[in-house]
Amino acid sequence: MKKLLLLLALSFSLFHCTDPVDLPSRFEEPELVVEAWLTNKSEPQTILLTESQDYYANRLPTPVTGAQVIVCETVDATPTSNCFVFEDEGEGRYVWTPAPGETIGEVGTEFGLGVQRGEEQYTSVTTMNRTAIIDSISFQFEEASIGNDEGIYAQLYARDQVGIGDAYLIRTRINDTLLLRPFELSSVYDATFDPGTETDGITFIFPIRFSINKLDDDGAPIPLVEGDKVEVEVWSLSQEAFFFLNVAGDQIVNGGSGLFDIPVVSSPGNVFNVDSGERALGVFNVAAIAAAERTLEE
Known part of the structure; x- marks a missing residue:
């Protein structure tokens, strides 16, 4: 029993350690x-x-x-x-x-x-x-669900070009405000999120269609209200630009400093x-x- 209590005490102290640790960044000269x-x-x-x-x-x-x-x-x-x-x-x-x-x-x-x-x-x-082919922006009522409040949300109906390897960036403005936080930008590869899915020439999948909505600080979509204007741009990307954005996005939202x-x-x-x-x-x-x-x- 004493050994068990000691182990629990040690585990508690490890999980509540708050001493900052500075690691060398090996930065030398600006580039x-x-x-x-x-x-x-x-x-x-x-x-x-x-x-x-x-x-x-x-x-x-x-x-x-x-x-x-x-x-x-x-x-x-x-x-x-x-x-x-x-x-x-x-x-x-x-x-x-x-x-x-x-x-x-x-x-x-x-x-x-x-x-x-x-x-x-x-x-x-x-x-x-080349960029994607936009059909329309739709407004649809959604009932309350896990992570979503009841309300009206926008969806982007756009189609990937025929031929493997097309990459895109979706940028949205709501009431003339550009949504630029990393989790408000969507990079698309052949209508999905990543290469290797072998999808081609289809309409963007639902999570991407739905990604044009404004998000709160917890990443939950915010319902639209009457009079809201939604503007969407789909930019074509080179392969290098697509992977650059994906790595950069992962780095920006990587701030938990966890194990x-x-x-x-x-x-x-x-x-x-x-x-x-x-x-x-x-x-x-x-x-x-x-x-x-x-x-x-x-």
Whole structure:
């Protein structure tokens, strides 16, 4: 009995240990981080350049200014004369502004990114892939269930393109507010969440259709009310961008610091240092967008 009590006491002390433990992050020098999420919309396109920082640094990333940034159409990774110069607007923002009605390109076009920062050069190549086909946004009444309150919720009816390997990102605005928390963004692969399901050319599965609703801080969907406007965009993703977002999302919601949390790693991107050939931080994607909107009326 004494041994049992001792074991229980030891277990209690282990589960109630609150002493902080600082682990070395092995951070050495800041690296360039490239956030190049471009689209085929006729609106200013922005590339963000910042520096990486120590995992324990509690501050915003340092912006990179004074760089030269250009995007060109390419053929077999060789630039053509059709290029877009991104102007330095400060705070790490590099912007290309199209003329009225102008877009950066069409589905199937290959693009190359070039970044010159001092003596360092970085490059990436991607293709604007096709996006999904949106049919409609529907509003449906749902009875109360586990995790859901009774009310009216939105669903996105969109269909995957025929052919294995299409990847998408779903972004939602409700009453002009963009839902940007990690669990409010949905990445889609051939109408489901992951590759390998062998689904193709079908309507997005129910959890993805339902994912366009606003969520509370506990991740529960919030019913719509009369007058709510729902806007949805489906962005096409390259394979590299899809996996980048999935790893980044897992890392962002990985903050429990528990025994079974996944290790902290950088998301693998598709930007490379020209001289060393090493992979830089960040990703370059040019998306085609399908969009729809609907307002809940009486």
